[in-house]
Amino acid sequence: MAERKQGDQATGVRTAVVTQTKAKTQKPAMYRVLLLNDDYTPMEFVVYILEQFFNKSREDATRIMLLVHQHGVGVCGVYTYEVAETKVAQVVDTARRHQHPLQCTMEKD
Ligand code: TYC
Secondary structure: OOOOOOOOOOOOOOOOOOOOOOOOOOOOOEEEEEEEOOOOOOHHHHHHHHHHHHOOOHHHHHHHHHHHHHHOEEEEEEEEHHHHHHHHHHHHHHHHHOOOOOEEEEEEO
């Protein structure tokens, strides 16, 4: 009879070691895009911004706009860094072209 390796001498049960390696991909850091309230930007313009750049329905856009109006700040969406940066730039650029003081910023989620 062939000699058995250590570990299965008594029982004949063979064991194996399984090592789990760390996933090579990392989830990208995400950033919240925030709208800030002010006293001058028309409500309808804020709703338009939320529909146009954040793909919100009129109902969701109105709800977010009112939330910002009442609380001073609100989240429009959560995106990767480059997408969030682009959205902030589009909002600020569009607001300035329409001569509205609307402020939009981003922060790490
Ligand atoms: N407070 C503005 C008004 O009364 C409306 C407004 C809402 C402005 C949200 C900015 O992010 C904003 N016309």
